[in-house]
Amino acid sequence: MKKMLFISLFVCFLSCVTTLVFPQEKTKLKLSLKEAVEKSLAQSFQSQTAELRVKEAQSISNQVRSQLFPQAALNLSESNQINNLSTFGLKLPGFPSLVGPFDVYEARLDVSVQLINFSNIARFYASLKNTQASKTSLLKTENELSAAAAKLYYLLKMNEAQIREAAATLKLFQAIEKLNQSQLKVGVNTPLELNRAQYQVSLQNQRKLQFEENYQQNKLGFLTLLNEDFNQEIELSDNFNLTLLLSPQEEKLDLPTAIAMAFEKRPELLEMQEKIKAKEQLLAAEKVSRFPSLSANFHGGYNGDQVEQLDWNRQATLNLNLPIFSGGLIQTKITQASTQLQQQLLEKKQLEKQIEQEVRQAVLHNSNTKQQLELAEKNKILSKKELQMASDRYSAGLGTNLELSLAQTNFVSAQENYLARQAELILSQIEFHRALGDVKDWIIGEKNE
Numbered sequence: 001m002k003k004m005l006f007i008s009l010f011v012c013f014l015s016c017v018t019t020l021v022f023p024q025e026k027t028k029l030k031l032s033l034k035e036a037v038e039k040s041l042a043q044s045f046q047s048q049t050a051e052l053r054v055k056e057a058q059s060i061s062n063q064v065r066s067q068l069f070p071q072a073a074l075n076l077s078e079s080n081q082i083n084n085l086s087t088f089g090l091k092l093p094g095f096p097s098l099v100g101p102f103d104v105y106e107a108r109l110d111v112s113v114q115l116i117n118f119s120n121i122a123r124f125y126a127s128l129k130n131t132q133a134s135k136t137s138l139l140k141t142e143n144e145l146s147a148a149a150a151k152l153y154y155l156l157k158m159n160e161a162q163i164r165e166a167a168a169t170l171k172l173f174q175a176i177e178k179l180n181q182s183q184l185k186v187g188v189n190t191p192l193e194l195n196r197a198q199y200q201v202s203l204q205n206q207r208k209l210q211f212e213e214n215y216q217q218n219k220l221g222f223l224t225l226l227n228e229d230f231n232q233e234i235e236l237s238d239n240f241n242l243t244l245l246l247s248p249q250e251e252k253l254d255l256p257t258a259i260a261m262a263f264e265k266r267p268e269l270l271e272m273q274e275k276i277k278a279k280e281q282l283l284a285a286e287k288v289s290r291f292p293s294l295s296a297n298f299h300g301g302y303n304g305d306q307v308e309q310l311d312w313n314r315q316a317t318l319n320l321n322l323p324i325f326s327g328g329l330i331q332t333k334i335t336q337a338s339t340q341l342q343q344q345l346l347e348k349k350q351l352e353k354q355i356e357q358e359v360r361q362a363v364l365h366n367s368n369t370k371q372q373l374e375l376a377e378k379n380k381i382l383s384k385k386e387l388q389m390a391s392d393r394y395s396a397g398l399g400t401n402l403e404l405s406l407a408q409t410n411f412v413s414a415q416e417n418y419l420a421r422q423a424e425l426i427l428s429q430i431e432f433h434r435a436l437g438d439v440k441d442w443i444i445g446e447k448n449e
Contacts, residue, residue: 030235033153037443040149041142043227050141057134061127067120070113077106105310108301116294122285129278133271140267147434150443151427152222157236158423159215165415166208173201173408179395193401200408255363258436262359265437269355272348279344283337289330292322362432369425376421383414
């Protein structure tokens, strides 16, 4: 027994030492765009909150529905009483006014049911519409989350590309700096020219640091969206390229068709339509509250002063309630419900205007970004040729340091502008589909499978 205990303690000690000396490397979270979107929909606080709102709306609807069903309760009681007969108007000569104490045992069943109540029926249908509105609100959250996850994904990919480009350019500029140093030693150039080369290297280091900071900032936002630990290392497996270009069918979409698709698919508009239907039902509920309502009640059970001597008794009631005068309360509620309905209709018109504006802006921005990318790609090629020619001329002693410095600046600017325009085009595609309301299906659906 002692031997087994010693072996167990030794194994535990060895395990602890191994963990401290050779800590396990935390695995990277490898994600494709599709996986990132799916993870955001499954784990983000926004999606979890939206799902809870759906459950809340369903529970409220169930509460309203319960009023349409019979209500039954069983009551069992035991009491010890002293009654004053005088309170009942009984004053008998020679008979005490106080009777008791005595025990009373009672078992009673109470049942009530709304036979006809149009107002409650209308409120139940309104609750169903509110439940449906909460479900479409969940779709709205998914549309926004999918767009946010996709944008952050490609912003991180752009930052990675910027860091690689800045590192490669830094290496090139450091080579030019060494060339200036060697030429200064042999007296070919001046300290001023070396200073310009060193300035370009320092500037490129600054650019690289800025890109690295941008990456870390976007990474924090991305991990927050995915509800992951901030120390989690990530690896984005999709390449930073124009894989999210519009399909030929989407390219042929004219503006009116795109707007019509947005009106049909945008979850916000679908949610608003359900809310309007709910307001209409609530208005109907207030109007029909003027109608008669019919209910029935039943109370029956056994009672007596001893458990062995309980007697049956019952009471059955049929109630007809006909509102005659409410001091203007019913009309006030009708006016309030009608006003709320009108407000909802105005909000729907405003939302339609906003959706149309977003679609128009997305289409315009997408077209403009494509033209900018074509020009940026052309400028990138020209600036690279300019830098090569300036570097060759400078190495051969035919060009000036100022000419080389200008070519370096143009090259860096063109590279940065090309990456930015490439990312902007991808982001514009995401925004276009967010405006249409189908980002989730577009990324997770058949197009990207």
